[in-house]
Amino acid sequence: MKLFKSTIVLALSALIWAACSGSTAKNKTASVEAATETTAAKLAIEKPQLTFGFIKLTDMAPLAIAKELGYFEDEGLFVTIEAQSNWKNVLDRVIDGQLDGSHMLAGQPIAAGAGFGRQAELVTPFSMDLNGNGITVSNEVWSKMKPNVPKDESGKPVHPITADALAPVVKEFKTAGRPFKMGMVFPVSTHNYEIRYWLAAAGINPGYYTADNIQGQVDADVLLSVTPPPQMPATLEAGTIYGYCVGEPWNQQAVFKGIGVPVTTNYDIWKNNPEKVFVMTKKFVDQYPNTATAVTKALIRAAKWLDTPGNRPKAVGILSMPEYVGADSVVIANSMTGTFEFEKGDKRSMPDFNVFYRYNATYPFYSDGIWFLTQMRRWGQIPDSKPADWYHSTIKDIYRPDIWSKAAKLLVEEGHIPAEDLPETDGYKPATNEFIDGQTYDGKDPLGYINSFAIGNKDEGI
Structure with missing residues (x-):
């Protein structure tokens, strides 16, 4: 009899639970459907x-x-x-x-x-x-760069590390007949323009694009080439390139694997860059x-x-x-x-390394887009001079x-x-000078900005 009563109680409990669950599920579904209908009614979604x-x-x-x-x-x-x-x-x-x-x-x-x-x-x-990008070099290159980097009182490298520390290494490789190769992810990527900016700020020519050289290696001290992001660490480890500029997690992956050292981030190259x-x-x-x-x-x-x-x-x-x-x-x-690891064990607080909101x-911002246009002109991807109005009208279409x-x-x-x-x-x-070389950028004056660099095409305007 006790077993029979227990069975009835369990069965009733199960029915009540199912009814409640069903009611909750129905209410939740109804709520989601109502919210979706309200939003859809507001915006009349054409393609869901x-x-x-x-x-x-x-x-x-x-x-x-x-x-x-x-x-x-x-x-x-x-x-x-x-x-x-x-x-x-x-x-x-x-x-x-x-x-x-x-x-x-x-x-x-x-x-x-x-x-x-x-x-x-x-x-x-x-x-x-x-932000979100970094520049990583091989262990060999870092060992040659490190003596050129200023140290703080505890003996740690002072950041940001400029490409001035890399310049003697590039010269050493060139003297030994070893072309200095570095990777970036795409010809019109932020990574390409950031690594070029970092190199040129130290007097290292990253090369120009021309109709005959779509690799952008004319007059280059450092030869930049395209490598897909997930392949960067393996390419570095194989010795095909000596460094690269890429987004995360592929700089930290080099640290994790012990094959390279990130030397700077794009936050340091241009603070809060798009x-x-x-x-x-x-x-x-x-x-x-x-x-x-x-x-x-x-x-x-x-x-x-x-x-x-x-x-x-x-x-x-x-x-x-x-x-x-x-x-x-x-x-x-x-x-x-909110942290970033440079040399293995040298993990530093970087709360703004990844900013989303x-x-x-x-x-x-139009000014963010115009910066990319100035770099395309600086390095020859835009081959001819353009009037200032062209920069503004072009970006406003995009x-x-x-x-x-x-x-x-x-x-x-x-x-x-x-x-x-x-x-x-x-x-x-507003105009900003928060770049690794202290250069001022004003999106309302693209021609003045292009012409302010020692290395790079000059734009006469029309």
């Missing part, structure tokens, strides 16, 4: 099924977070995120419509609009991050304007979450998943949690703060971000 691309780098984080935390679904979007093999593949697949948008190098949509490489009308409504952007075609944005706004909303929310204190460890766990960056979580955490990181502003204002109305997080700007940042 989307496929986005990315390269396995930690700065793709806003995409992963927007998907994993449900921010895309909150906007009525159902997004698939696919890793891509290289930056050229990313560009081609977006232009050809195989991807609806992608994590992309800041220089890629700009080059496509300025006439360098494959040309297309691309749009950037969202800047994915600030890095990656999210890109769609102009055709997509014109055809599906509400969808483009909804995507931007989700990414802004993800960026805010990433810069909210306490969330980075969870972000590291997500990024270490094989479908995203797929690197060891210890390696990813080295930079993503602070300092208006998500806003597509960088779209109007889409960002619409998305951000909706997020303010919905209570997701505070109104004070919207910048009051004409699209140009």
